[in-house]
Amino acid sequence: MSFSLKLSRRLLVAGAAVLSATAALAQDPQPYPQPGQPIRIIIPATPGGTTDILARVLARHLQDSWGVPVLIDNKAGAGGVVGATALLAAKPDGQTVMMVPSAFGVRSAIDPKLSYDPLHDIAGVGLIARSPSFLVVSPAQKITSVAQLVALGKATPEGLNFGSAGVGSTAHLHGAMFAKVGGFQATHIPYRGTPEAINDVMGGRLVYAFAPAPNVMNLAKSGQVVILGSSSPNGVKFVPGTPTLPQARTPGYDGEDWFGTVVSSKMPKAYREKLSKELARILQLPDVREAFVGAGAEPVSSTPDQMDAMLRSYITDTRKLADEMKITVE
Numbered sequence: 001m002s003f004s005l006k007l008s009r010r011l012l013v014a015g016a017a018v019l020s021a022t023a024a025l026a027q028d029p030q031p032y033p034q035p036g037q038p039i040r041i042i043i044p045a046t047p048g049g050t051t052d053i054l055a056r057v058l059a060r061h062l063q064d065s066w067g068v069p070v071l072i073d074n075k076a077g078a079g080g081v082v083g084a085t086a087l088l089a090a091k092p093d094g095q096t097v098m099m100v101p102s103a104f105g106v107r108s109a110i111d112p113k114l115s116y117d118p119l120h121d122i123a124g125v126g127l128i129a130r131s132p133s134f135l136v137v138s139p140a141q142k143i144t145s146v147a148q149l150v151a152l153g154k155a156t157p158e159g160l161n162f163g164s165a166g167v168g169s170t171a172h173l174h175g176a177m178f179a180k181v182g183g184f185q186a187t188h189i190p191y192r193g194t195p196e197a198i199n200d201v202m203g204g205r206l207v208y209a210f211a212p213a214p215n216v217m218n219l220a221k222s223g224q225v226v227i228l229g230s231s232s233p234n235g236v237k238f239v240p241g242t243p244t245l246p247q248a249r250t251p252g253y254d255g256e257d258w259f260g261t262v263v264s265s266k267m268p269k270a271y272r273e274k275l276s277k278e279l280a281r282i283l284q285l286p287d288v289r290e291a292f293v294g295a296g297a298e299p300v301s302s303t304p305d306q307m308d309a310m311l312r313s314y315i316t317d318t319r320k321l322a323d324e325m326k327i328t329v330e
Contacts, residue, residue, distance in 0.1 A: 030093075032093075032094050032268075032270070032271045032274060032275075033068050033094065034093070035068070036068065037068060037095055038068060038069035038070065038071050038095065039062065039069070039071070039094075039095050039096075040071050040073050040095065040096045040097070041055055041058075041059055041070060041071065041072055041097055041099055042073050042083045042086055042096065042097070042098040043055050043072060043073065043074045043076075043083065043099055044075055044076060044082060044083025044084065044098065044100060044101075044104065045076050045083075045101065045165065045193055045194075046074060046165075046192060046193030046194075046195065046196070047074055048195050048215075049101075049165070049193055049212075049214075050101065050131060050194075050212040050259070050296070050297060051100070051101045051259055052074065053214055053295050054128060054129055054259055054292060054295060054297060055099040056072060057288055057291045057292065057295075058099075058128065058279060058282060058288070059071075059072055061282045061288060062278065062279070062282065065278065065281075065282070066278070073086075076192055076193055077166070077192070078107065078166065078167075078168075079103050079104065079106065079107030079165075079166050079168035079169055080101075080103060080104035080107050081107060081111070081114065083098055083104075084098065084104070084116060084118070085115065085116070087122075087262075087263070087264060088116055088121055088122075088264055090264070092267045093267070094263065094267050094271035094275065096263075097125065097261055097262070097263050098261070098262050098263070099128070099260075099261055100259070100260055100262055101170060101257060101258070102170045102254070102256075102257045102258045102259070102314070103166075103168065103170045103172075103257075104262075105258075105314040105315055105318060106170055106172070106173050106322070107167075107168035107169070107329075108311075109168075109314075109315045109316075109318035109322055110168050110318070110319065110328060110329055111168060111329045118315065119311070119312055119315065121265055122262050122263075122264070122265060123262060123264065123267065123272060123304065123308065124260065124261075124262055124304050124305075124306075124310075124311055125260070125261035125263055125275050125276045125279065126260060126261055126276040126279055126280065126302045126303060126304060126307050127259070127260045127300050127306075128259050128260055128261060128279060128283060128299065128300070128301065129258070129259045129297040129298060129299050129300060130256045130257070130258050130259070130297065130298050130300055131212045131213060131256060131257045131258075131259070131296055131297040131298065132212075132213065132232035132234045132235040132237075132238065132256055132257070132296075133170065133171065133174050133211060133212055133230065133232070133255070133256070133257050134211060134212070134213060134216050134227050134229070134230050134231075134235060134239065134242070135149075135174075135178065135208060135209075135210055135228045135229045135230070135245060136198065136208065136209055136210075136211060136216050136219075136226060136227055136228065137207065137208050137225065137228060138201055138203075138204055138225065138226070139223060139224070139225070139226055140204055141226075143226065143228070144226065145228065146228050146229050146243065146245065146246075149182075149208060150182040150183070150184060152207070153179065153182055153183075153184030153185070153186065154183060156184070156185075157185070159184065159185030159186050160179070160184065160185070160186050160187070160207040160208065161186070161189055161205070161206050161207050162175040162178075162179070162186055162206055162207060162208045162210075163175075163188070163190070163197035163200055163209045164188065164189075164190060164191065164194070164197055164209065164210065165191055165192070165193045165194045165196075165197060166191065166192070167188070167190050167327075167329055168327070168329060169190075169194075170210075170257050171194065171197070171209060171210040171211060172188055172190070172327065173318065173321070173322070174210035174231050174247070174255075175208070175209065175210050176188065176325045176327055177247045177250065177321070177325065178210075178245060180247075180324075180325055181245075181247040181250065189206060194211050194215050195215060197209045198216065198225065202219070202224050202225060208228075210231065212257055212296055213238045213239070213296020213297070214295040214297070217238065217239065220239070227239055227242060228243075229242060229245040230242045230243070230244055230245065230255075231244075231245055231247065231248060231256065232244065232248060232255040232256040233248065234256060234298070237298070238293075238296045250321070252317040252318075252320055252321055253317075254314065254318075258310075259297065260302075260307055260310075260311075261307075262307075272304045273303075273304060276301075276302075276303060276304050280301035283299045283301050284299075
């Protein structure tokens with residue numbers, strides 16, 4: 001009887017140890033990142049845009065510090081939906097992440113037919129930057145002020161054409177809000193990416209467009225576009241003397257574009273936190289900060305929980321604004 005009890009106790013202790021080890025393995029099945037395995041960063045935008053530029057800066061440093069290949073995979077389309085679909089199709093082991101612009105938040109707010117729940121299936125790693133957006137026109141328009149553009153809009157019954165990197169992009173929101181606050185009609189023309197929209201501003205096929213600093217600063221310096229204003233008071237940090245547009249005072253409207261990193265919500269939280277801390281460290285490096293500022297973006301960082309909270313708030317506020325302006329995905 002005594003021997004049986006002792007044996008039973010030993011079996012219980014051994015069983016508990018096995019269960020504990022199994023639970024530990026389930027929580028952390030392998031080191032992160034996996035040695036020798038590449039990390040893929042999905043960019044839901046075309047090459048040459050701000051998201052792409054910033055991601056490549058971080059990818060180079062992440063590759064150096066972690067000693068694994070870091071690959072950029074551009075999957076543009078539908079305001080981030082194409083990229084998010086690819087992200088969620090990948091194994092949630094932390095080897096696939098996505099760098100998103102605020103356009104991802106706009107599309108998440110206005111598209112009721114998404115095949116995924118952006119607040120349940122997507123999890124934040126952290127912010128990486130914030131950037132003002134600039135209103136630009138072609139020099140051929142002979143428009144040199146916001147007031148002149150608004151006057152042209154009011155004098156054009158059929159409305160002004162403006163473009164963006166697609167329905168539900170941040171620039172779509174900025175452009176529609178500008179027309180609403182200015183009191184004139186405007187027609188949105190969607191493009192595959194911001195560079196394509198700016199090309200059509202220069203070609204005269206669009207009257208105006210909004211774009212982050214990297215897409216327009218050099219073009220403005222060379223006289224190919226005219227910058228009329230910024231969606232954020234921080235615009236003067238990158239283009240001195242640029243006036244802040246009236247729409248920036250609209251409650252619930254975030255005039256700055258933001259950029260962040262997200263993953264599948266099935267990715268272990270410990271992996272998210274490790275990646276977040278490493279990106280925050282990289283963002284403090286002098287050459288990274290210089291590269292970001294040179295690209296018209298102010299480097300910032302956050303914890304995964306802060307990123308999640310920001311995304312929830314942004315989607316909620318943007319949904320209200322989009323409803324007011326009747327911005328929908330057809």
